[in-house]
Amino acid sequence: MIHGTSASVESVSWQSLLAGSLTDPKQLLTRLNLDPALLEGARAASADFPLRVPEPYPNRIQPGDPNDPLLRQVLPLGEELQEHPGFVMDPLGEQHSNARPGIIHKYHGRLLLIVSGGCAVNCRYCFRRHFPYGDNNLSTSQWQQALDYIRADQSIREVIYSGGDPLAAPDQRLAWLTREIAEIPHVRRLRVHTRLPVVIPQRVTAELIDALCGTRLPVSMVLHCNHANEMDHELGQAIHRLKQAGILLLNQTVLLKGVNDNIEDLVSLSETLGDHGVLPYYLHVLDHVKGAQHFHVNDRAASGLAAEMLARLPGFLVPRLVREVAGETSKTPLAFGP
Numbered sequence: 001m002i003h004g005t006s007a008s009v010e011s012v013s014w015q016s017l018l019a020g021s022l023t024d025p026k027q028l029l030t031r032l033n034l035d036p037a038l039l040e041g042a043r044a045a046s047a048d049f050p051l052r053v054p055e056p057y058p059n060r061i062q063p064g065d066p067n068d069p070l071l072r073q074v075l076p077l078g079e080e081l082q083e084h085p086g087f088v089m090d091p092l093g094e095q096h097s098n099a100r101p102g103i104i105h106k107y108h109g110r111l112l113l114i115v116s117g118g119c120a121v122n123c124r125y126c127f128r129r130h131f132p133y134g135d136n137n138l139s140t141s142q143w144q145q146a147l148d149y150i151r152a153d154q155s156i157r158e159v160i161y162s163g164g165d166p167l168a169a170p171d172q173r174l175a176w177l178t179r180e181i182a183e184i185p186h187v188r189r190l191r192v193h194t195r196l197p198v199v200i201p202q203r204v205t206a207e208l209i210d211a212l213c214g215t216r217l218p219v220s221m222v223l224h225c226n227h228a229n230e231m232d233h234e235l236g237q238a239i240h241r242l243k244q245a246g247i248l249l250l251n252q253t254v255l256l257k258g259v260n261d262n263i264e265d266l267v268s269l270s271e272t273l274g275d276h277g278v279l280p281y282y283l284h285v286l287d288h289v290k291g292a293q294h295f296h297v298n299d300r301a302a303s304g305l306a307a308e309m310l311a312r313l314p315g316f317l318v319p320r321l322v323r324e325v326a327g328e329t330s331k332t333p334l335a336f337g338p
């Protein structure tokens with residue numbers, strides 16, 4: 001057990017935690033004392049998109065509760081296999097924005113660099129669930145081409161490490177890339193979008209911080225935390241280390257039915273982020289990806305929740321409610337209101 005032991009944070013490597021991930025639905029159900037009747041659906045859905053959850057995460061799940069908000073994010077359900085009109089394989093049409101291998105350049109001044117195809121966890125609502133990018137990484141010459149693309153476009157001010165999950169990449173690659181990017185004069189900022197520290201807080205090592213913060217570039221990190229229960233002591237400590245290194249910490253959340261689609265959970269998440277000095281940045285409505293229909297919250301309910309957050313929280317703890325629309329020049333805000 002990792003949870004609650006004093007020497008926990010530095011004593012277990014994140015690689016070993018990742019390697020020891022639970023992948024068998026039966027293991028997860030047994031571990032969490034859940035109804036074996038869930039197994040059949042879990043097996044069927046995980047044949048489509050595998051179960052994967054690293055060991056520190058189930059520590060935060062309430063045993064015996066099939067509706068636990070963290071469990072719902074990772075447990076495959078038979079419902080995923082139902083067909084729903086409008087829920088498709090590639091809702092963002094992302095395959096068409098690949099300027100070069102490893103680059104997604106859709107918005108002015110900033111682009112995504114796909115640093116790693118892998119993730120630490122398979123989130124059931126993920127819009128990438130039908131593109132197992134796998135762990136196949138770019139070759140050296142492809143990395144050079146991606147860097148050349150950034151060098152050649154003076155309008156690029158910010159490079160955003162993305163994935164998969166960029167922090168699934170080894171520190172040496174992150175350090176090398178960051179040094180290369182810092183040598184491109186028109187790049188002014190580095191950003192990292194990651195869920196890995198939420199799932200495995202032990203990922204935030206001194207080496208990682210050196211790799212990201214060792215250059216002239218100011219660094220921001222957007223964590224992907226969806227529920228206050230994900231914020232345990234270890235994650236709090238990891239956030240503290242990131243903040244001490246001068247990293248600006250933001251969070252984005254996906255609004256998910258049965259996970260966080262009620263005002264109490266949303267307020268509690270914002271307050272908890274605020275306690276740790278992390279600013280809520282975006283609240284995303286779900287992309288209409290096939291297999292994730294049961295997480296869908298309609299726009300009216302989403303807008304109502306956003307309006308209530310505005311009424312309950314200081315402005316700086318209210319995330320922007322947005323959706324991603326293929327072809328738009330930024331995320332698209334949803335109107336607030338009941």
Ligand SMILES: *Cc1c(COP(=O)(O)O)cnc(C)c1O
Nearest residue numbers: 104105106107110111112330331
């Ligand atoms: C979300 C996103 C960004 C970052 O957008 P911000 O509004 O700056 O957070 C950049 N590129 C792509 C392709 C994105 O999807």
Ligand code: SF4
Nearest residue numbers: 119122123126164195
């Ligand atoms: S961490 Fe992000 S990219 Fe990876 S499976 Fe979860 S939602 Fe998808």
